[in-house]
Amino acid sequence: MMKVTKAVIPAAGLGTRVLPATKSMPKEMLPIVDKPAIQYIVEEAVQSGITDILIITNRGKGLIEDHFDRVPELEARLENGGPEKEAILKDVIDIAHRANIYFVRQKETRGLGHAVNCARSFIANEPFAVLYGDDVILGKNPVCGQLIRAYEEFGLGVLGVKEVSPAAIHKYSSLKVENIRGCYYKCTDMIEKPSEGQVMSLFSILGRCVLPPEIFDILDQTAPGAGGEIQLTDAMCTLARSKGMVAVDFDGRRYDMGNKLGIMQANCEVALEHPEIGGAFRTYLKELAKTL
Numbered sequence: 001m002m003k004v005t006k007a008v009i010p011a012a013g014l015g016t017r018v019l020p021a022t023k024s025m026p027k028e029m030l031p032i033v034d035k036p037a038i039q040y041i042v043e044e045a046v047q048s049g050i051t052d053i054l055i056i057t058n059r060g061k062g063l064i065e066d067h068f069d070r071v072p073e074l075e076a077r078l079e080n081g082g083p084e085k086e087a088i089l090k091d092v093i094d095i096a097h098r099a100n101i102y103f104v105r106q107k108e109t110r111g112l113g114h115a116v117n118c119a120r121s122f123i124a125n126e127p128f129a130v131l132y133g134d135d136v137i138l139g140k141n142p143v144c145g146q147l148i149r150a151y152e153e154f155g156l157g158v159l160g161v162k163e164v165s166p167a168a169i170h171k172y173s174s175l176k177v178e179n180i181r182g183c184y185y186k187c188t189d190m191i192e193k194p195s196e197g198q199v200m201s202l203f204s205i206l207g208r209c210v211l212p213p214e215i216f217d218i219l220d221q222t223a224p225g226a227g228g229e230i231q232l233t234d235a236m237c238t239l240a241r242s243k244g245m246v247a248v249d250f251d252g253r254r255y256d257m258g259n260k261l262g263i264m265q266a267n268c269e270v271a272l273e274h275p276e277i278g279g280a281f282r283t284y285l286k287e288l289a290k291t292l
């Protein structure tokens with residue numbers, strides 16, 4: 001079984017749900033307390049054993065490239081700032097060295113499937129992980145690694161899934177699944193943005209998958225689907241129907257950074273656990289809650 005060492009982070013969406021914040025700033029750069037969302041995602045990939053990451057960007061996402069670069073002027077200033085600034089300096093330099101990070105542009109916003117297809121020559125003939133650029137998933141056990149372990153066991157494409165509410169399923173995807181054991185399910189069919197009669201289960205793909213390189217030939221043949229976009233779910237559906245895929249009901253808290261409430265939930269929960277401001281924020285939140 002080939003090891004999974006490459007990952008793709010699609011970050012070329014328009015982010016229309018968080019305008020005007022995302023008019024000139026990519027939504028992947030929205031901070032969760034003191035780190036941009038995409039840094040949490042890169043850290044998850046690195047903790048999962050990924051060594052090479054391709055970030056798919058588009059026009060106006062130069063900030064993402066800058067974030068993973070060195071900044072000599074800033075580093076020089078921190079170096080002269082005494083012991084207090086030393087830890088910050090290490091953090092700032094580390095970001096640029098955690099993995100080999102590459103960038104490619106999706107030239108037209110034609111959907112997540114089209115964005116992933118831009119990774120073809122980077123991936124070549126290997127299995128790879130996809131981490132959606134606006135889905136931050138936190139927890140003790142990095143989710144990308146949970147999926148890679150399932151890939152190594154079953155040798156099939158793997159989907160990170162969670163049950164969503166019946167009211168929300170229409171905004172996501174719906175999967176046909178059968179339990180294998182514990183959190184592992186066999187998936188043989190799926191549909192993106194199901195209408196009322198099309199829901200197969202409340203399990204939905206949330207932000208992570210591991211795919212075999214065959215997906216690229218399938219993507220080439222995939223016609224535009226929901227919203228007129230080339231949907232990754234449609235290509236994965238072809239794979240699920242022919243070979244089957246494995247769905248992992250993962251362990252982790254997922255935040256949708258493409259939506260306003262998701263951004264606030266992520267900030268609140270990360271702030272509560274933050275070593276520097278956690279205590280003070282907890283006190284503040286308790287006081288505030290009394291007035292609600």
Ligand code: UTP
Binds near residue numbers: 010016106111134
């Ligand atoms: P979304 O479905 O959230 O689309 O994309 P969006 O355009 O970013 O957001 P809204 O709905 O306008 O607010 C899911 C993931 O796929 C990427 C996005 O960056 C996000 O990480 N994506 C989507 C691309 O890279 N390219 C695309 O053409 C579409």
